[in-house]
Amino acid sequence: MIRRYSALLMLPLVALVATGCGQIEQAASDAADQAANAASEAVSQAASxxxxxxxxxxxxxxxxxxxxxxxxxxxxxxxxxxxSAADAAGVPAEITGPMSQIAESGDQIPAETVASMQKACDDYSAG
Known part of the structure; x- marks a missing residue:
């Protein structure tokens, strides 16, 4: 009879241990997810x-x-x-547009195109 009571007393203890292990497993999983998210954000920020x-x-x-x-x-x-390198690098069109026009203009480079590019460069530097 004592054995039976001992077995009955052990059931809640086993259940408590099993619950604790489940919580530990969940905490470990959450920590791993947080670490993975932090690493992903760090890589994304570095790439940016x-x-x-x-x-x-x-x-x-x-x-x-x-x-x-x-x-x-x-x-x-x-x-x-x-x-083409500036386009590929993502330089704004406000700069690459006049740049292209200047490059293709031959001997007669329009002053307004040069002024437009200068303004775009100044705006980019200020921003």
Missing amino acids: DLANAAVGEAVKQACAPIRDGSIGAEEQQLLGGLV
Whole structure:
């Protein structure tokens, strides 16, 4: 009879231990999910920071030849070579549009296109 009571007393203890293990397992699973989410966010942020840095560098290179407002043949050729790279890097169209027009304009580079690109470069740098 004591054995029977002992067995009956053990059932709640086993149930309590099983419940505790389930809670520990859930806590471990939650912690693993949180770690995975944090890692994913960190990777995403790093990728975003890298992309922004690449765009910033591409804008810097694209805008350098027109800073003084005069475009020579060398600078025009340089801009022509940078257009596709700037597009691929995600440089805003407000910069790449005039850039492309300057590169394709031949000997007669429109002053308003140069001014438009200068303004776009200044706006980008200020923002």
